Amino acid sequence: MKIVIIFLMTFILSQPSFAAMPHRHHQMSQEGPQEDYAFSGELKEGVREITVEAFRYGFKPDPIVIKFNEKVRLLASVTDVTHGLMISEFKINTPLRKGQPKKIEFIADKKGSFIIHCSVYCGTGHSRMHGRLIVK
């Protein structure tokens, strides 16, 4: 019995999700080779407009890919409960309530890969609700 428990503990502790704690709350800018994603959304009169959905527990699209120095407009909404869309490096933190889509505008003046956090408690998966913003 004891051996089984020790085995289980070793197994649990070796899992990547466990190893990743405490979770990263800051940017992963300049991390590794950048994957070759297509840009998200579409250009409308010089502004990249992207429809973003927040849900338990993630953001869609993921990643959101934009061009350096572009003007960006996120049309953000939720499909279930209230969430928050936060990208610290761009000083964005907007609560998203059901039935109340929000326009979030900013200029992509930093290159790299940034974590999108959910900033409103939305359930047991809240702290691991992340998305990614890639500026290239």
Ligand code: CUA
């Ligand atoms: Cu979604 Cu917290």
